[in-house]
Amino acid sequence: MSRLDQLGLSRNAMLWLLLFVVTFVLAQVSKDLAKEMDARWLMKVPRDLRIPMRGDISDFMSWLVESASFGLFTFTELTRSISWLIEQPYDFVRALVIEGFVRGQGNEAVQVLPSLSWLAVAFVVAAMGHYAGSWRLAIFVGLCFLYLAVFGQWDSAMITLSSILIAVPFGVGGGLLLGIAGYRWPWFDRLMTPVLDLMQTVPIFAYLVPILFLFGFGPVSALIATVIYAMPPMVRVTTLALHNVPSEIREFGKMVGCTRRQMTWRVLVPSALPSLMVGVNQVIMLSLNMVIIASMIGAGGLGYDVLTSLRRLDIGAGLEAGVAIVVLAIALDRLSQAFANRPPPEHSERQLNAMQRHPWLVTCLAVILGTGLVGLLLPAVQQYPAGAEITTGAFWENLVRWINVNFFDQLEASKTFMLVNFMVPVKRFLLGLPWPWVLVLITFAGWQLGGFRLALLCCALTLFILVNGLWAKAMVTVYLCGVSVIIACIIGIPIGVLAAENDRANRIVQAFIDTLQTLPSFVYLIPVVMLFRVGDFSAMIAIILYALAPAVRYAAHGIRSIDPQLIEAGIVSGCTRRQLLMRIKLPLALPEIMLGINQTIMLALSMLVITALVGTRDLGQEVYIALTKADTGRGIVAGVSVACIAIIADRLIAAAAQRKKRRLGLA
Numbered sequence: 001m002s003r004l005d006q007l008g009l010s011r012n013a014m015l016w017l018l019l020f021v022v023t024f025v026l027a028q029v030s031k032d033l034a035k036e037m038d039a040r041w042l043m044k045v046p047r048d049l050r051i052p053m054r055g056d057i058s059d060f061m062s063w064l065v066e067s068a069s070f071g072l073f074t075f076t077e078l079t080r081s082i083s084w085l086i087e088q089p090y091d092f093v094r095a096l097v098i099e100g101f102v103r104g105q106g107n108e109a110v111q112v113l114p115s116l117s118w119l120a121v122a123f124v125v126a127a128m129g130h131y132a133g134s135w136r137l138a139i140f141v142g143l144c145f146l147y148l149a150v151f152g153q154w155d156s157a158m159i160t161l162s163s164i165l166i167a168v169p170f171g172v173g174g175g176l177l178l179g180i181a182g183y184r185w186p187w188f189d190r191l192m193t194p195v196l197d198l199m200q201t202v203p204i205f206a207y208l209v210p211i212l213f214l215f216g217f218g219p220v221s222a223l224i225a226t227v228i229y230a231m232p233p234m235v236r237v238t239t240l241a242l243h244n245v246p247s248e249i250r251e252f253g254k255m256v257g258c259t260r261r262q263m264t265w266r267v268l269v270p271s272a273l274p275s276l277m278v279g280v281n282q283v284i285m286l287s288l289n290m291v292i293i294a295s296m297i298g299a300g301g302l303g304y305d306v307l308t309s310l311r312r313l314d315i316g317a318g319l320e321a322g323v324a325i326v327v328l329a330i331a332l333d334r335l336s337q338a339f340a341n342r343p344p345p346e347h348s349e350r351q352l353n354a355m356q357r358h359p360w361l362v363t364c365l366a367v368i369l370g371t372g373l374v375g376l377l378l379p380a381v382q383q384y385p386a387g388a389e390i391t392t393g394a395f396w397e398n399l400v401r402w403i404n405v406n407f408f409d410q411l412e413a414s415k416t417f418m419l420v421n422f423m424v425p426v427k428r429f430l431l432g433l434p435w436p437w438v439l440v441l442i443t444f445a446g447w448q449l450g451g452f453r454l455a456l457l458c459c460a461l462t463l464f465i466l467v468n469g470l471w472a473k474a475m476v477t478v479y480l481c482g483v484s485v486i487i488a489c490i491i492g493i494p495i496g497v498l499a500a501e502n503d504r505a506n507r508i509v510q511a512f513i514d515t516l517q518t519l520p521s522f523v524y525l526i527p528v529v530m531l532f533r534v535g536d537f538s539a540m541i542a543i544i545l546y547a548l549a550p551a552v553r554y555a556a557h558g559i560r561s562i563d564p565q566l567i568e569a570g571i572v573s574g575c576t577r578r579q580l581l582m583r584i585k586l587p588l589a590l591p592e593i594m595l596g597i598n599q600t601i602m603l604a605l606s607m608l609v610i611t612a613l614v615g616t617r618d619l620g621q622e623v624y625i626a627l628t629k630a631d632t633g634r635g636i637v638a639g640v641s642v643a644c645i646a647i648i649a650d651r652l653i654a655a656a657a658q659r660k661k662r663r664l665g666l667a
Helices: 003-036 053-066 075-099 118-132 135-150 154-184 186-201 204-215 219-243 247-255 260-271 273-297 302-312 315-341 359-377 393-431 435-450 452-467 471-501 503-518 521-532 536-560 564-572 577-614 619-629 632-664
Strands: 101-103 110-113
Touching: 003 393, 003 435, 053 075, 053 204, 053 632, 075 101, 075 154, 075 204, 075 219, 118 135, 118 315, 118 359, 135 154, 135 315, 154 186, 154 219, 154 260, 154 273, 154 302, 154 315, 186 219, 186 577, 186 632, 204 219, 204 273, 204 577, 204 619, 204 632, 219 273, 247 260, 260 273, 273 302, 273 315, 273 521, 302 315, 302 521, 315 393, 315 521, 393 471, 393 521, 393 536, 435 452, 435 632, 452 471, 452 632, 471 503, 471 536, 471 577, 471 619, 471 632, 503 536, 521 536, 521 577, 536 577, 564 577, 577 619, 577 632, 619 632
Parallel strands: none
Antiparallel strands: 101 110
16 A cells, blocks of 8 residues: 555544544534524424424325225225235135134134144244255154144244245235236336335334225235335345356357246246345244234234234243244244255156155155045044143243342443433434434535445435424434444454354354344343343343344455465464454455444334334334324325435445455455
8 A cells, every 4th residue: 555545544534533533522512502593493403494204194195095086996995805815825824724614704604624733834844844955854843833832822823834834925926926027127227226216114013004004904914014125135146046047048048049937937037046045044033033013904824823912011921922923933944945955856757646746745645635634523633632731931931030129230230320421312312313414424425435426325314304304203212323333343253253263152142133033023122121121221122132133244254254375474474363353354354344234223223113102202103103103194204204314324434344345456
């Protein structure tokens, strides 16, 4: 690096140091200065600058439901048609796995066929595990479903499974079609990119507000919200997977005379199938992550059990239902990964009968029929007996009670220390900044890191929050997200480095992180509230636990992905182990670590909306209040404001990471 480059870097660092000093001073004196100068508009956006978007959106939604028509049908008729289209397969799957098929309604309803027995469902899932993977996988997923029955979670788990079995095909199919369209027409891909960014950064609660208004309360609304939430990763994975198909395969398709349609469905999609299955896995995981939140608008199942336990502060029932979601998620995750990695079947020249061609299918049908007939005589075969169920609720409740009794003073002391010395000062600092200065600072950061376009984007997104009168709540959101991300990174990055350096630690850390990632977001709130009660501190702890995983994973990945030759060069140069880590590994892994921080921020913001249930006063509370009042304008504006904060953070950190890669010669 030349002296001019070094001087430029020094000037840049001095400029940011100066801006930080000015910002710190303004945070201390701006309120008093604004009062003396009679310029309170510096601290609070004047009403003349606000735009009543909330009311306009609510009016538009009301018009859409009550008056809008499209030729031969009204908008309400359209939503009813969509509801009917989704409701039919959902009712069929529920009847198949839990309720049975009935004829008639009410008191005149007569069961025609029973549902699949719990033994049949467990056997079918185990057979799928063997077909896609091995006997080990078959036993594992079979035991997962056995756990659901033994611990009394079977009925709720089957309701949740019914939702997943409907939401996943819709999400995968819609994402696949949109991804193919984005691959075929680049202009459509450019058009979808900001929409997908918005869909992936808008809080989950914000999806529920307009859907509840348009489709009403019930499982169909929950399914639609789940599909919308889970679809974006499938769109992105599809477009990326099709672009990554080797050019030799495309050339082969052209040589044999494939039409455009044949090229897509006969050549490109089959070639990209392993990558597409990664998208399917993501849709399954996101659908499961939605089950608790969707239960707020009528989904039922395990999510409803967790939600009601949280409202009653019933830690035992809540954790049991939460663990059941984790077990179901792990089983479905392992199955989808096995299908993604399954080699293509070998072609046989021999003539085979149905049993030889499809042995597992025939066996499953026999088990279903056999258990169904035996279940008519032995109810325990059809339905797991309630007397044989096991519960751990009392254990968890006693554990939390014991911790509260024996460590109350220590817990309160740690809570008070963090609030007084860290959280409250950060909150006062952010709320004490004049909004024009913050707007200039964010715009300048965008210009420094990404040029004019990024500066314009950051300015526009910040102005959206300002003109909607949500500045103070946005600063509280930034405060809670910021302190949580800082602590999550302080904890997570060293753990990720340790996992990358030590194989035994890596196995332990991976198991811990996998558990954190599969636990539903609401589950974190139950023990935290029981130990620390409601407030910002409880919200911070829940956010840290939920958002910790990316900081660990990306730090470990960044260390492992370093070119071994660079490490060998450091060893040859006589670096100690500490010097090797501090002078070579961490600087080279910094771009990946920054991306991990980016993902940590995204998860923190998504969890922040859920922590509105424990008393936070931020944008998440705005979204939650809008949901309870079915105020679509309020919910959409608050949700988009959270998305604006997420997009600003995402673009700034991604630009900084790219800039760092260029300096290191990695880009």
